[in-house]
Amino acid sequence: GQQLNQSPQSMFIQEGEDVSMNCTSSSIFNTWLWYKQDPGEGPVLLIALYKAGELTSNGRLTAQFGITRKDSFLNISASIPSDVGIYFCAGQRPTSGTYKYIFGTGTRLKVLA
Amino acid sequence: EAGVAQSPRYKIIEKRQSVAFWCNPISGHATLYWYQQILGQGPKLLIQFQNNGVVDDSQLPKDRFSAERLKGVDSTLKIQPAKLEDSAVYLCASSLMFVETQYFGPGTRLLVL
Numbered sequence: 001g002q003q004l005n006q007s008p009q010s011m012f013i014q015e016g017e018d019v020s021m022n023c024t025s026s027s028i029f030n031t032w033l034w035y036k037q038d039p040g041e042g043p044v045l046l047i048a049l050y051k052a053g054e055l056t057s058n059g060r061l062t063a064q065f066g067i068t069r070k071d072s073f074l075n076i077s078a079s080i081p082s083d084v085g086i087y088f089c090a091g092q093r094p095t096s097g098t099y100k101y102i103f104g105t106g107t108r109l110k111v112l113a
Numbered sequence: 114e115a116g117v118a119q120s121p122r123y124k125i126i127e128k129r130q131s132v133a134f135w136c137n138p139i140s141g142h143a144t145l146y147w148y149q150q151i152l153g154q155g156p157k158l159l160i161q162f163q164n165n166g167v168v169d170d171s172q173l174p175k176d177r178f179s180a181e182r183l184k185g186v187d188s189t190l191k192i193q194p195a196k197l198e199d200s201a202v203y204l205c206a207s208s209l210m211f212v213e214t215q216y217f218g219p220g221t222r223l224l225v226l
Contacts, residue, residue, distance in 0.1 A: 003155055033214075042117070042204050042217030043156070088155050098168045101146075101215065103155030 002027075004089055004104035012110045019076040021087060021107040029091030032065050032072035033101075037086045046087075047074070079111050115139065117218035119205050125224045131193040134221045138186070138207030144168075145182055146215060147190050148204040156204055162188065195225045 004025045013019055023032070031050055035043035047058050049065035049072060056063055062075045072089055089104040118137040126132050138145050143164050148156035159178065161169040164185040173180070177196070182188040192199055202222050206215040 003157070035217075040219070040222075042206070042220050044217070045214055048214060090155075096169065098161065098163070100161075100169065101158065103157070106153075106155050 002102055004091060004102055006089055006104040006107050008107060010108035012112060013079055015079060015111055015113050017079055019079055022073045023089030023104045024071045025091055028069040029093045031092040033090040034063050034074050035088045043088055081111050081113055084109060084111050117205055117207055117216055119218040119221055121221055123222045126195055127226050128197055129194040132195055133189050133191045134203050136188045136205030139216055142207035142209055144208045144210055145188050146206040147180055150202040150204055197225050200225045
């Protein structure tokens with residue numbers, strides 16, 4: 001099945017650094033979502049974006065809905081050790097009378113104290 | 114508000130055996146999803162229910178996988194017979210309606226030997 005392309009696949013950063021990751025697709029989406037998944041847990045929603053060009057913040061996290069509707073970006077400022085985990089993007093679009101979610105391949109973040 | 118509950122949390126079986134997973138969504142959520150997450154990948158939708166009806170099962174391997182949501186609340190996902198490649202985390206998620214935010218359960222980790 002289709003998965004969205006996320007980059008980078010993984011990254012090691014120093015505590016206090018800013019982090020950027022992105023998600024791209026060949027298809028248009030109506031909604032972009034960013035999730036974080038900790039080991040042994042299900043994904044938890046961080047930010048939802050509903051309009052092309054929208055920029056939304058949640059604490060140290062900022063995400064943008066690309067104007068082409070085919071991409072999205074997530075930034076984490078001043079990273080801390082608990083930011084460690086896997087970050088997934090997901091796109092939502094209408095299909096066959098419902099809405100389908102397509103997830104990205106994930107960006108694995110490791111923060112060095 | 115209680116979250117999405119799943120059981121068991123872990124399961125180890127031998128190939129060709131059968132296995133079943135159970136999900137209790139957040140109270141009042143009409144839409145329920147089952148995802149398969151293979152190690153190192155993002156979640157892939159297997160089946161989506163709206164109340165007790167199937168909305169999308171296009172990626173469900175119907176020769177071995179089945180799912181039901183009797184009474185529009187709890188759901189079970191069954192694999193019969195299991196194959197080695199079914200080893201994955203099976204995530205259940207629910208939302209108020211199919212356009213609303215999904216909330217994930219902790220997942221069931223399946224290992225097929």
